[in-house]
Amino acid sequence: MSSVKNILFIGGTGYIGGPILSRFIEREDPNLSLTALVRSPEKVEKLHKLNVRGLKLVIGSHNDVPLVERLVSEADVVFSMADCDDLQAAESILRGLKRRCEVTHVKPILIHMSGTGCLADGAQGAFSSETVYSDLDVAQIETLPATQPHRNVDLAIVEADNQGYTETYIVLPGLVLGTPHGILAREGVQNPTNLAFAALIRASFKRGAAGLRGEGKNIIAVADVTEVADLVEILYDSVIANTAEVGHGRYGYHFVSSADIIFEKIVDVIESRAGKRRAFTQEELDLYFPNQPSLQAFFGDNGRADSARARALGWKPVKATEEFLLTLRDEIEHWQL
Ligand SMILES: NC(=O)c1ccc[n+]([C@@H]2O[C@H](COP(=O)([O-])OP(=O)(O)OC[C@H]3O[C@@H](n4cnc5c(N)ncnc54)[C@H](OP(=O)(O)O)[C@@H]3O)[C@@H](O)[C@H]2O)c1
Numbered sequence: 001m002s003s004v005k006n007i008l009f010i011g012g013t014g015y016i017g018g019p020i021l022s023r024f025i026e027r028e029d030p031n032l033s034l035t036a037l038v039r040s041p042e043k044v045e046k047l048h049k050l051n052v053r054g055l056k057l058v059i060g061s062h063n064d065v066p067l068v069e070r071l072v073s074e075a076d077v078v079f080s081m082a083d084c085d086d087l088q089a090a091e092s093i094l095r096g097l098k099r100r101c102e103v104t105h106v107k108p109i110l111i112h113m114s115g116t117g118c119l120a121d122g123a124q125g126a127f128s129s130e131t132v133y134s135d136l137d138v139a140q141i142e143t144l145p146a147t148q149p150h151r152n153v154d155l156a157i158v159e160a161d162n163q164g165y166t167e168t169y170i171v172l173p174g175l176v177l178g179t180p181h182g183i184l185a186r187e188g189v190q191n192p193t194n195l196a197f198a199a200l201i202r203a204s205f206k207r208g209a210a211g212l213r214g215e216g217k218n219i220i221a222v223a224d225v226t227e228v229a230d231l232v233e234i235l236y237d238s239v240i241a242n243t244a245e246v247g248h249g250r251y252g253y254h255f256v257s258s259a260d261i262i263f264e265k266i267v268d269v270i271e272s273r274a275g276k277r278r279a280f281t282q283e284e285l286d287l288y289f290p291n292q293p294s295l296q297a298f299f300g301d302n303g304r305a306d307s308a309r310a311r312a313l314g315w316k317p318v319k320a321t322e323e324f325l326l327t328l329r330d331e332i333e334h335w336q337l
Helices: 017-027 041-050 065-073 087-105 151-163 197-207 225-240 263-275 281-290 293-298 308-312 319-332
Strands: 005-009 032-038 053-060 078-080 109-113 167-173 174-177 219-224 252-258 259-262
Touching: 005 017, 005 065, 005 109, 017 032, 017 078, 017 225, 032 041, 032 065, 041 053, 041 225, 078 087, 087 109, 087 151, 109 151, 109 225, 109 263, 151 167, 167 225, 174 225, 174 319, 197 263, 197 281, 219 225, 219 252, 219 319, 225 252, 225 308, 252 308, 259 263, 259 319
Parallel strands: 005 032, 005 078, 032 053, 078 109, 109 167, 167 252, 174 219
Antiparallel strands: 219 259
């Protein structure tokens, strides 16, 4: 059997996916054959100009079912980092993985980006929760119903692992902040900021009042975009090395949280330039975040998570709450509408 590993990236030009794809490009490993499915022809053009050896580019959407099934069926490892709420795209990926396993008789690997939005508790900014979800506590995670944000997709992925044709790993970051680094960021190929969070800041500036849900008493998990890539890289290396501690399927949830922040602290920073805080009405939420119910909820929900699995694999995040707030202060200071 060939020792070359085929890795497929979906969402590799995104804010989170960019540093991850960059790391694999920068490995310059002749035993890795990288393919990126990219929907934007402009980004494909920019990537072509970089002339990265061993990187194949395919223009298309993850909603193109036959294309996704075919690309996935040719991969040993798939990074799915485009949209954690798109069940149809996830199902195409899973069918492709099944085909791969039927042909090679080796279980392909899926590393899927989800988020702590699944921990939503309906607080709407009214209270701070004491509950911290641990990714080692499978029973606690399994109390989350399928109706929670991202959960229908996560459950379909875990079920695929149960069926035995793939090994799945789900990575669940909290709010991701910071400046992405790596070749895609340097060359202006990837999304440079967290678009969802930027939408909150933009909405705050537009209405002349820092936006929040209720009183902003909810506590959320936060992670730095570089440290998210660190975790994914450690996870990939541990999976490939067959490290005993790596769980998959129902044991394969990996929260990414290095600090907890009470939402009102974030609002303190936004308020310094956008104007005195005022809670969003439902009409405003629908105006500024249309068709994004999980995001609307995320701004007001508690979502505290302990990354015990990743730490057991050697992940050592260093960013703390005050550094996240400083980063944010810097971003707000230079914000242009
Ligand atoms: N950012 C956060 O704080 C955060 C926290 C937790 C979970 N998440 C989840 O993590 C995932 C990635 O987040 P992100 O912040 O990196 O988002 P992002 O910057 O919007 O990146 C999404 C990536 O997926 C690609 N994509 C989107 N729709 C596609 C389609 N139909 N076909 C092919 N590619 C498509 C985008 O392509 P383009 O390059 O053309 O835009 C981009 O590369 C999302 O599911 C998000 O909900 C994000």
